[in-house]
Amino acid sequence: MTAYLARRLLQTVALLFLLSIVLFALVNLAPGGPLAGHGQSRHVRPERAAVLKRQFGLDKPLPIQYLVWLAGNDWMKVDADGDGITDSYGTRKGILRGDFGFSFRTRQPALNEIGLRLPNTILLMGVTMLVAIVVAIPIGILSALRQYSFYDIAATTFSFAGQAIPEFWLGLILILIFYVWLKNPFTGEPLLPPGGMYTLGAGFSLVDRIKHLILPVATGALAWIAWYSRFLRSSMLDVIHQDYLRTARAKGLSERTVIYRHALRNALIPLVTVLALDLPYLIGGAVFVETIFSWPGMGRLYYQSALQRDYPVLLAILMIGAAAIILSNLLADLLYAYMDPRIRYD
Amino acid sequence: MIRSRVLTMLSLVCLFALLLAGLSGCGQATQTPQAQPSPTSPQVGQPTSSSVVAQPTATQPSPPPTGEEQAPKSVVIVIPEDPPSFNAILSDTGYDAMVMELTMLGLTDIDPQGNIFPELAAELPTVENGGVVVDEEAGTMEVTWKLRQDVQWQDGTPVTADDVVFTWDAIADPETGTWMQGVDYIGGVVKVDDYTFVISYTGIYPGYLTQFGGEQLVIWPAHYCDAEQGFTAWDCARAPMSDGPFTLQEWVVGDHMIFVRNPNYYQPGNPVIDQVIVRIVPDATVRKTMLLQGDADVDVWTTEPVVFDLKDKPNVQVSISPYPRWVLRLFFNLAANGTVDPVASPHPILSDLRVRQAIRMAIDVDTISTQIFYGYGTPVWTELFRPPYACDVPRPKYDPQAAAALLESAGWIDQDGDGVRECHGCLNAKEGTPMEMELITYAEFGEPMTLSQQLIAEMLGKIGIKFQLTVVEGSVLWATAEEGGIEQLGNFDVDLWDDGYSGTDPTDFLWELYSDEAAEPDFGWNIGRWINDDFNGLLAQAYTLDEALRKDLFCQMAAILDEQVPSVLMFSVINADAHSTRVEGIQSTTFDMVTWNAEDWDVK
Numbered sequence: 045m046t047a048y049l050a051r052r053l054l055q056t057v058a059l060l061f062l063l064s065i066v067l068f069a070l071v072n073l074a075p076g077g078p079l080a081g082h083g084q085s086r087h088v089r090p091e092r093a094a095v096l097k098r099q100f101g102l103d104k105p106l107p108i109q110y111l112v113w114l115a116g117n118d119w120m121k122v123d124a125d126g127d128g129i130t131d132s133y134g135t136r137k138g139i140l141r142g143d144f145g146f147s148f149r150t151r152q153p154a155l156n157e158i159g160l161r162l163p164n165t166i167l168l169m170g171v172t173m174l175v176a177i178v179v180a181i182p183i184g185i186l187s188a189l190r191q192y193s194f195y196d197i198a199a200t201t202f203s204f205a206g207q208a209i210p211e212f213w214l215g216l217i218l219i220l221i222f223y224v225w226l227k228n229p230f231t232g233e234p235l236l237p238p239g240g241m242y243t244l245g246a247g248f249s250l251v252d253r254i255k256h257l258i259l260p261v262a263t264g265a266l267a268w269i270a271w272y273s274r275f276l277r278s279s280m281l282d283v284i285h286q287d288y289l290r291t292a293r294a295k296g297l298s299e300r301t302v303i304y305r306h307a308l309r310n311a312l313i314p315l316v317t318v319l320a321l322d323l324p325y326l327i328g329g330a331v332f333v334e335t336i337f338s339w340p341g342m343g344r345l346y347y348q349s350a351l352q353r354d355y356p357v358l359l360a361i362l363m364i365g366a367a368a369i370i371l372s373n374l375l376a377d378l379l380y381a382y383m384d385p386r387i388r389y390d
Numbered sequence: 391m392i393r394s395r396v397l398t399m400l401s402l403v404c405l406f407a408l409l410l411a412g413l414s415g416c417g418q419a420t421q422t423p424q425a426q427p428s429p430t431s432p433q434v435g436q437p438t439s440s441s442v443v444a445q446p447t448a449t450q451p452s453p454p455p456t457g458e459e460q461a462p463k464s465v466v467i468v469i470p471e472d473p474p475s476f477n478a479i480l481s482d483t484g485y486d487a488m489v490m491e492l493t494m495l496g497l498t499d500i501d502p503q504g505n506i507f508p509e510l511a512a513e514l515p516t517v518e519n520g521g522v523v524v525d526e527e528a529g530t531m532e533v534t535w536k537l538r539q540d541v542q543w544q545d546g547t548p549v550t551a552d553d554v555v556f557t558w559d560a561i562a563d564p565e566t567g568t569w570m571q572g573v574d575y576i577g578g579v580v581k582v583d584d585y586t587f588v589i590s591y592t593g594i595y596p597g598y599l600t601q602f603g604g605e606q607l608v609i610w611p612a613h614y615c616d617a618e619q620g621f622t623a624w625d626c627a628r629a630p631m632s633d634g635p636f637t638l639q640e641w642v643v644g645d646h647m648i649f650v651r652n653p654n655y656y657q658p659g660n661p662v663i664d665q666v667i668v669r670i671v672p673d674a675t676v677r678k679t680m681l682l683q684g685d686a687d688v689d690v691w692t693t694e695p696v697v698f699d700l701k702d703k704p705n706v707q708v709s710i711s712p713y714p715r716w717v718l719r720l721f722f723n724l725a726a727n728g729t730v731d732p733v734a735s736p737h738p739i740l741s742d743l744r745v746r747q748a749i750r751m752a753i754d755v756d757t758i759s760t761q762i763f764y765g766y767g768t769p770v771w772t773e774l775f776r777p778p779y780a781c782d783v784p785r786p787k788y789d790p791q792a793a794a795a796l797l798e799s800a801g802w803i804d805q806d807g808d809g810v811r812e813c814h815g816c817l818n819a820k821e822g823t824p825m826e827m828e829l830i831t832y833a834e835f836g837e838p839m840t841l842s843q844q845l846i847a848e849m850l851g852k853i854g855i856k857f858q859l860t861v862v863e864g865s866v867l868w869a870t871a872e873e874g875g876i877e878q879l880g881n882f883d884v885d886l887w888d889d890g891y892s893g894t895d896p897t898d899f900l901w902e903l904y905s906d907e908a909a910e911p912d913f914g915w916n917i918g919r920w921i922n923d924d925f926n927g928l929l930a931q932a933y934t935l936d937e938a939l940r941k942d943l944f945c946q947m948a949a950i951l952d953e954q955v956p957s958v959l960m961f962s963v964i965n966a967d968a969h970s971t972r973v974e975g976i977q978s979t980t981f982d983m984v985t986w987n988a989e990d991w992d993v994k
Contacts, residue, residue, distance in 0.1 A: 075866045075869075077872075079870055079873065093567070093870055096568075126564070126565075150474050160643045161643075161644060238683075240669065241645060244667060336676060338669070340644025340670065351834070351863065352865065
């Protein structure tokens with residue numbers, strides 16, 4: 045097991061390294077450039093553009109840019125003032141030492157930009173996932189147990205709808221219902237806020253935070269509920285036709301025990317794997333939900349950085365996302381082995 | 391054993407999520423916004439590691455704003471994205487200019503009618519009042535500015551000529567990778583006394599009055615900004631020291647900004663309201679809904695569909711600028727697609743003036759304006775359409791038959807009957823070349839632009855010109871030549887976009903779009919490579935302070951543009967800001983962002 049883990053971690057490092065090359069190349073080779081929006085109404089003079097490029101580190105050949113991005117340039121002489129003489133050490137440390145450069149847009153460190161949004165995204169997506177799991181599991185179980193019943197058909201319909209309804213449309217409809225139409229009967233104020241993370245000037249309160257979470261979580265969770273409940277339904281159906289359940293029933297165990305102790309726990313194993321694979325969403329965020337509900341999260345930052353070719357921020361998000369995906373895959377594999385002793389990684 | 395493990399893992403995952411949620415909740419809890427305006431934050435402009443941007447210390451405590459027990463008068467502005475900084479000259483989002491206008495002052499500003507008025511300046515220097523001295527022989531000029539003596543930074547330090555010199559030095563620093571209009575004309579800025587300084591110009595620069603003001607530039611505090619960090623990157627552009635009507639109290643990135651009344655503001659009794667809250671609401675429909683529900687007071691740069699929806703709503707008004715600015719236009723590439731030399735490689739189709747005239751005649755501008763822009767477009771057919779340089783150019787007629795006839799006479803005839811004309815004795819194309827071109831535009835403007843693109847292609851299709859439609863991101867269309875910018879490299883036939891000049895002086899704008907110098911890749915935006923010596927001569931003469939002469943020159947240029955059709959101007963899009971009726975004093979303007987007069991706003 046330890047050997048397996050060590051091997052996988054080594055593979056992860058190698059994979060991340062390869063990915064860093066691919067991502068860096070893709071981002072830099074995509075058409076367009078970061079200088080388009082700099083300077084008043086699209087005016088950037090060539091000599092000024094040269095200064096910007098030097099400051100942004102875009103004046104070097106791509107492989108050198110990659111090297112600086114990866115390992116920094118504080119160990120090599122650079123031409124900091126543009127006089128053509130490489131006379132001073134650079135200031136970049138490189139991503140290997142946690143320096144992702146600064147945002148072209150705000151001139152703030154890229155990690156700062158991410159740090160401002162990451163907690164918000166984890167909160168929103170964490171609660172969304174939690175709600176999705178809590179709602180999806182009973183739906184999935186009941187659908188499987190009463191296969192082809194009215195309930196199952198209703199749940200199936202709901203699942204298809206949940207996966208088909210676009211988030212931006214659902215979000216706007218929910219705002220219309222809960223913000224515009226429905227009022228709090230006591231205060232006359234809208235039942236739920238249209239967005240944001242908290243009420244300005246009201247101070248922190250859990251109730252306020254929850255009120256702000258309801259609509260975005262409902263919007264984001266719907267598709268996940270649909271997907272998880274379908275998943276659980278089919279894995280449950282697989283399990284209940286297994287021999288060992290017949291054995292359990294033959295032993296005279298109550299149906300309740302058979303379902304919840306023997307069937308469900310085995311049916312949940314694949315779901316846990318799927319959940320682990322979805323963990324990267326915790327930091328990736330969701331562009332549509334964040335946009336509709338004015339939630340200052342990672343999805344919006346990513347979208348904005350991509351549109352404005354803010355390479356450092358874009359690359360930082362992509363690299364962190366890639367690492368999260370690789371690690372959650374590893375986690376999924378380990379969880380699988382841990383929960384199902386029949387699987388051995390030796 | 392297996393089963394209990396499953397449950398353990400599930401609960402672990404749940405716990406992990408809960409823990410994270412709880413943690414981030416706690417993180418947010420520390421930034422309790424203050425409802426009462428009071429400049430209190432102790433930190434001075436450190437780069438922000440938390441989401442709250444510190445504001446500079448105010449040494450003088452603020453007196454209570456108005457009456458004792460009254461709730462603060464507050465206005466909520468909703469915008470789709472954070473301003474990148476408070477230094478508007480660094481980007482073209484407009485939101486930086488909006489927050490800059492709330493907090494900082496330039497030498498001058500422009501009102502919605504296009505009149506220049508002094509802000510930090512005590513008066514406008516002119517030739518008449520001796521503020522401007524022209525050296526006719528050398529062709530140079532010197533402008534002496536006097537500053538108001540009653541303006542202070544929020545920490546009580548007076549705003550002096552040192553701040554102006556400091557600001558100029560920061561801009562002039564070769565390491566400043568940005569450019570401002572007319573920067574090449576300034577020889578230097580010299581302090582005379584604390585409230586007087588002289589700007590010497592190496593030529594005649596007619597736009598001198600708004601160069602250190604308007605919506606682009608403000609004066610920065612020498613004692614607070616760190617020159618070492620550089621003009622484009624200094625922290626004081628994120629945590630500004632105010633000398634304007636409001637001070638920044640809090641900035642939670644991605645969520646909101648809170649501005650409170652600056653008690654040291656020089657105008658007695660202003661600002662009238664106590665705080666301005668800027669909320670970041672990315673979705674236009676949500677912004678509109680919040681406005682209708684009373685949770686937002688001002689929506690910035692409201693678009694035509696929203697203005698249309700807000701019509702007849704009792705609690706919302708739309709302020710429309712007296713003058714438009716952004717004109718939807720077609721630019722013709724006079725050099726062959728992929729080249730930049732209109733003489734060596736003329737465009738096979740568009741280099742013929744008659745083709746350009748025919749295209750102009752075949753576009754039904756009013757239909758596009760009413761069908762796609764809800765009738766809010768104002769027809770515009772010349773660059774010189776607004777005071778002080780409004781020229782009398784006759785509006786081109788919409789006449790598709792005449793357009794078709796013109797194409798026939800130009801040797802573009804559809805002989806094979808496929809609906810697309812081919813060259814039969816045309817000017818610059820090979821015999822038989824079909825009249826097919828690419829019409830390109832950018833995506834960020836949104837649906838109205840792409841619908842207009844389709845409608846224009848349809849109209850031109852009716853007279854036998856076939857278009858392939860391309861939509862690209864702005865960062866691809868406008869990138870530098872080196873980055874592969876489509877416009878700079880001339881990789882298009884016809885280009886559809888919206889543009890217009892800021893401020894009241896069109897000289898630099900005309901240079902930028904139509905001069906021969908600006909046709910050089912990366913030097914300007916004469917992307918159609920239209921070279922006209924008469925025009926260039928007139929433009930060179932326009933760098934003068936003789937207003938009567940300038941008017942005449944601009945109208946001569948307008949006549950040349952009308953005759954030569956390097957571009958087709960169609961109509962201006964709306965420049966409007968929607969606001970709730972409880973806020974008084976809001977006046978949308980094309981010369982500035984809506985917050986230009988925030989100190990005068992009041993709430994009912």
